[in-house]
Amino acid sequence: MQGVVPEARGEPTAFEDMYRTYYRTVERFVAGHFGHLDVADVMSRTFETAWRRFDQIPIGATRGWLIGVARNCAMNSARQMRRRDAHVVAYTNSVTRWTDGLDRIDVPIETRTALIAAMGALAESDREVLLLATWHNLTGADLAAALGISTSAAGVRLFRARQRLRAAFETEGGEVA
């Protein structure tokens, strides 16, 4: 495999390897959550930050760290566009995309309806942590890096969000086994 960075002399550098490993993941995250912004600009800012801070990326949490930086770059872009509701828009869009994904699994229609309503009833901060943990499969240090908080704080935030999801699910008529 030949890299595109001249200094690599035919082999990808560590940065290029990281870039190529996670580019599609970050692109999916940005396009999925912040498709109403300039995705190419957010991608550019994200990996520019990664280049500048390459030696500070937490070991074992690269994916979460990149998603966290992409999220912040997108929020900055949104602020510049005076889109103060960007966070709400981002995770509302994501719930729509995620609910489409429910069609792929075997879930009774009543359960599906209750789950969609429950997700819609949650605060966006809860939806965010739930979607990062499930749709994006971020756990532990990755989830913490994405949220920019400690691993224990991320665990607590996810735990509380799960509790509120469960309560909202029951309120919406879902049956918890």
Next chain:
Amino acid sequence: MNDPFSILNQVRAPSDDYLQPGEDQAADDLLRRIVSAPPAPVSSLEERRASRRRRGIVILGAVLVGGVGTAAAATLLTSKPTRVGDISCYSEAVADPAIQVQLDATQKSAVDTCSSAWESGPIAFGQAPLLTECVVSNGRIAVLPGTPEVCALAGMAASEGESAGSGSVQPVSTEAPATVRRMLESIRSSFAGRCLSIDDATLVVQGALEDAGLAGDWTIERGAPLDEVRRCSAPAVDEVRRVITLVAVPG
């Protein structure tokens, strides 16, 4: 299996696919452009060394101003910055933060300038908390996490500069719903002039959230633990994430 989280867990985004060279011209161009840029002006090691040097200076200041800061909390002092060429972004609302980043002043407000240090490093990689512009005794601008009271608590004056009225420096956003504004005002008045333990502070914030009917929407997080110098808790409010972080301040 009807646990809603377990159902959520079955719906996943596609896993990571390695981007092959030549597969996406725009992605390859971006990579080339990024790696051809000059390296960052200050290496992380140098920055950490500089931070340590700065920290050595401000720890002395903290010892001197700790008691004064507490007394000053009730009567918030204000001042205009006189040295506006650079801005210090503090990681904590104390005179001797773990991280202190010196940034050149830009066209943006001091708060917006420091927001980037919270959002994309080196202070943190997350949503910036509520930030407040303060003025150090030497006339320099310092931006601390928290509401304007943190200036006095850290032994500084609240800024009268133009930046003080812009962006997230406002303790309560005018765009926030009335219930949120009332809740934040309630928290601010509960903390004013008091030195609360982390547990008492948590109870105060929880009570304010419950009184406002916002307990389900907002979360409380704990920052660094209190210690002998930073004996009091103060609330740092992030309205976007709906998080109130209890940070340690001198008392």
